[in-house]
Amino acid sequence: MTGTEVLTGRVSDLNGPWLAEQLRKAGVDVGYTVVVGDRPTDLVDVLDFLARARVDLIVTSGGLGPTADDLTAAVVGDWQGRPSAVDPALEQRIAAIVERLSARRGWTVDPEAMAAGTAKQALVPKGAEVLEPTGTAPGLVVPGGPGPDRPPVVVLPGPPSELQGMWPAAVASSLVSAALAGRAELRQSTIRLWGTPEAAIAATLRRLEGDLGDLEITTCLRGGELEVVTRYGVALEERYQRLVDAVREEYGAAVFSTDGSTVDDQVARLLSERGLTIATAESCTAGLLAGRLTDAAGSSAWVRGGVVVYSNEAKHDLADVRTELIERHGAVSEEVAVALANGARRRLGADVGVAITGIAGPGGGTEQKPVGLVHLCVSGPDGRLSRAAVLPGGRSQVRARSVTVALHLVRELLQAG
Amino acid sequence: MTGTEVLTGRVSDLNGPWLAEQLRKAGVDVGYTVVVGDRPTDLVDVLDFLARARVDLIVTSGGLGPTADDLTAAVVGDWQGRPSAVDPALEQRIAAIVERLSARRGWTVDPEAMAAGTAKQALVPKGAEVLEPTGTAPGLVVPGGPGPDRPPVVVLPGPPSELQGMWPAAVASSLVSAALAGRAELRQSTIRLWGTPEAAIAATLRRLEGDLGDLEITTCLRGGELEVVTRYGVALEERYQRLVDAVREEYGAAVFSTDGSTVDDQVARLLSERGLTIATAESCTAGLLAGRLTDAAGSSAWVRGGVVVYSNEAKHDLADVRTELIERHGAVSEEVAVALANGARRRLGADVGVAITGIAGPGGGTEQKPVGLVHLCVSGPDGRLSRAAVLPGGRSQVRARSVTVALHLVRELLQAG
Numbered sequence: 001m002t003g004t005e006v007l008t009g010r011v012s013d014l015n016g017p018w019l020a021e022q023l024r025k026a027g028v029d030v031g032y033t034v035v036v037g038d039r040p041t042d043l044v045d046v047l048d049f050l051a052r053a054r055v056d057l058i059v060t061s062g063g064l065g066p067t068a069d070d071l072t073a074a075v076v077g078d079w080q081g082r083p084s085a086v087d088p089a090l091e092q093r094i095a096a097i098v099e100r101l102s103a104r105r106g107w108t109v110d111p112e113a114m115a116a117g118t119a120k121q122a123l124v125p126k127g128a129e130v131l132e133p134t135g136t137a138p139g140l141v142v143p144g145g146p147g148p149d150r151p152p153v154v155v156l157p158g159p160p161s162e163l164q165g166m167w168p169a170a171v172a173s174s175l176v177s178a179a180l181a182g183r184a185e186l187r188q189s190t191i192r193l194w195g196t197p198e199a200a201i202a203a204t205l206r207r208l209e210g211d212l213g214d215l216e217i218t219t220c221l222r223g224g225e226l227e228v229v230t231r232y233g234v235a236l237e238e239r240y241q242r243l244v245d246a247v248r249e250e251y252g253a254a255v256f257s258t259d260g261s262t263v264d265d266q267v268a269r270l271l272s273e274r275g276l277t278i279a280t281a282e283s284c285t286a287g288l289l290a291g292r293l294t295d296a297a298g299s300s301a302w303v304r305g306g307v308v309v310y311s312n313e314a315k316h317d318l319a320d321v322r323t324e325l326i327e328r329h330g331a332v333s334e335e336v337a338v339a340l341a342n343g344a345r346r347r348l349g350a351d352v353g354v355a356i357t358g359i360a361g362p363g364g365g366t367e368q369k370p371v372g373l374v375h376l377c378v379s380g381p382d383g384r385l386s387r388a389a390v391l392p393g394g395r396s397q398v399r400a401r402s403v404t405v406a407l408h409l410v411r412e413l414l415q416a417g
Numbered sequence: 418m419t420g421t422e423v424l425t426g427r428v429s430d431l432n433g434p435w436l437a438e439q440l441r442k443a444g445v446d447v448g449y450t451v452v453v454g455d456r457p458t459d460l461v462d463v464l465d466f467l468a469r470a471r472v473d474l475i476v477t478s479g480g481l482g483p484t485a486d487d488l489t490a491a492v493v494g495d496w497q498g499r500p501s502a503v504d505p506a507l508e509q510r511i512a513a514i515v516e517r518l519s520a521r522r523g524w525t526v527d528p529e530a531m532a533a534g535t536a537k538q539a540l541v542p543k544g545a546e547v548l549e550p551t552g553t554a555p556g557l558v559v560p561g562g563p564g565p566d567r568p569p570v571v572v573l574p575g576p577p578s579e580l581q582g583m584w585p586a587a588v589a590s591s592l593v594s595a596a597l598a599g600r601a602e603l604r605q606s607t608i609r610l611w612g613t614p615e616a617a618i619a620a621t622l623r624r625l626e627g628d629l630g631d632l633e634i635t636t637c638l639r640g641g642e643l644e645v646v647t648r649y650g651v652a653l654e655e656r657y658q659r660l661v662d663a664v665r666e667e668y669g670a671a672v673f674s675t676d677g678s679t680v681d682d683q684v685a686r687l688l689s690e691r692g693l694t695i696a697t698a699e700s701c702t703a704g705l706l707a708g709r710l711t712d713a714a715g716s717s718a719w720v721r722g723g724v725v726v727y728s729n730e731a732k733h734d735l736a737d738v739r740t741e742l743i744e745r746h747g748a749v750s751e752e753v754a755v756a757l758a759n760g761a762r763r764r765l766g767a768d769v770g771v772a773i774t775g776i777a778g779p780g781g782g783t784e785q786k787p788v789g790l791v792h793l794c795v796s797g798p799d800g801r802l803s804r805a806a807v808l809p810g811g812r813s814q815v816r817a818r819s820v821t822v823a824l825h826l827v828r829e830l831l832q833a834g
Contacts, residue, residue: 033451310717
């Protein structure tokens, strides 16, 4: 194991992965992410476990709100043998924030109630460093406790935006930087493949085993994409490049990314570099593709917009799909996908049109057209690509996966052009 | 603590909450959710921790793929003192599944490579019960190990659809039902409020404290909604109702749900019961509202579709917003939101039109119109509601939150009508 073991308690879905990513970039290895409820004894059990595992730093998130069930700060303080007391200056700063927020949102709150919540949030364990609130809750850096094996604990708020806003201050704290000092730089690189089964990669890795040595490789299927994630020390860079070359040689065009970029990044780059605009027509995904195309800041430069054509009337009215075409081939058909892509392109005056029509389920499937059947089409200045797929999983998986297939189709058309 | 402590290892974002929900319904209390990497020693440390915490059952997810880094089954088997061996009949069943999948997707894979992966997935610890694959990986129920304190471990695959498909078989296993037997039924009920600060609820709960006794209450802010989640034994039903009444009395219409329904459920029900259809016009959210309105199966009965009008031209071309209106008031304005809602309604022939236009950031903000400013409008048969809000957080938070605000606006208009 390289780097520090960092343990993270009470982490919500978003905070765990985000913190792990930040720490990994700093060469720090996250040992465990533990999610634990609001019971003090459970939190103490986890802290004990992490201390026994001899980690160098513990990061907690959540449990800093004004309500009585939010106990993290006090529990951590007690665990470190550091009783908490109200910090009057901090209390005033929090009160000022709450007042400003209440005024802006037009809340009328009982001042006494507010004062109780504010006093609770201003409790600071003895000797702890305060991290200024980015929402209303302050964070803490609590120094190591009574035993030699109790590491410092960084206590952060639960809302992801507050946690992320506070993280730079946490890292700048001298206690934290001391705990994380001297880490060897650990690289993490990802190879992404599209349309390759996990078992094939497993065989390739088994065959290469002797040559891979200390590369730490994990593979993961993610919505139809196969990710090969490798962690390695700087000295192994050349060995990692040999792995990349071997995978490229064996899988050719199925390897769509080795530089960390996602298919979203690549589609954005291809459109932006070529100065092309894009428009969508979506039936079963009903806006999720357009939503994903606009996740990135700046996407208004290439995304024109789109139409959500859930009903057949909408397909006709908003994307000029002839009613007769739908009657003959059905709304889920290659013909309608092509007409939708062309319609979106024309109606929005875009260079590229992309369409999805399918049966997300759970109802609506037939023997000929089962649940999961999706027809897709991309139409652009360099021609057109159509595809049909039967996607596995429930309604939300079929919808999410359809969007991923559509992005790959756009990528393929633009790369070929 | 009520019920069994169940500990979950190697859980991904989706599986942890899903399993916790299933177990909670069965009256089982989840003690910890631990996410751990692919290193065997880390997994063993976590198993040891959970055993020491004297849980009755451990559930793991993930690490069952054909690749060499997927080690959960073997590690758990070894930990229980149960060496693994290939189950030949299981191996054949997995091979048949992989063959069928490969044929359907047109994969060409080296048969030897496939065989190695299949043999790896057919490894079964001595005495363990096999759960038939719902994807390609079988699950396992591994009985308790050498020490008296090692509980049975349920080993499930990582992909959520596979895990969820396998869960009924896991629960039906006699080992699992024995471990979970005799649980007192534990209810969990949620009160949802819209537009109430967490500090206010904190004060209310503090005031009621004497009357709440053994109700286990947690509050949580989730995208602007405030959730008050209470767990209690059946005998405390009346006491819980008193809490609900007290919160209702204090917060009135801000309490939008006490029956577990989300705002999505309520909007769907209001539209469906009144036989109304809906259409969207989205700028900064670019399809996310339409995507969320169609998350529910059967939504095609009330969702007509929508337009994603990212560019000003699209606002004009697809939703009839006059260019002159945009020039005078700006694309992010109440006037344009109203025009978009009316345009969506008219263009899609829907009863209700809902529109979002805002500045999601990070760029594009001004002093008058900062990042986070969103104008929304719902227009329906009973009239119209407009709202402006400055939403906190980064780009994705502003977008997600805008969708939630829009759903509440639809709910308010339809409930008033």
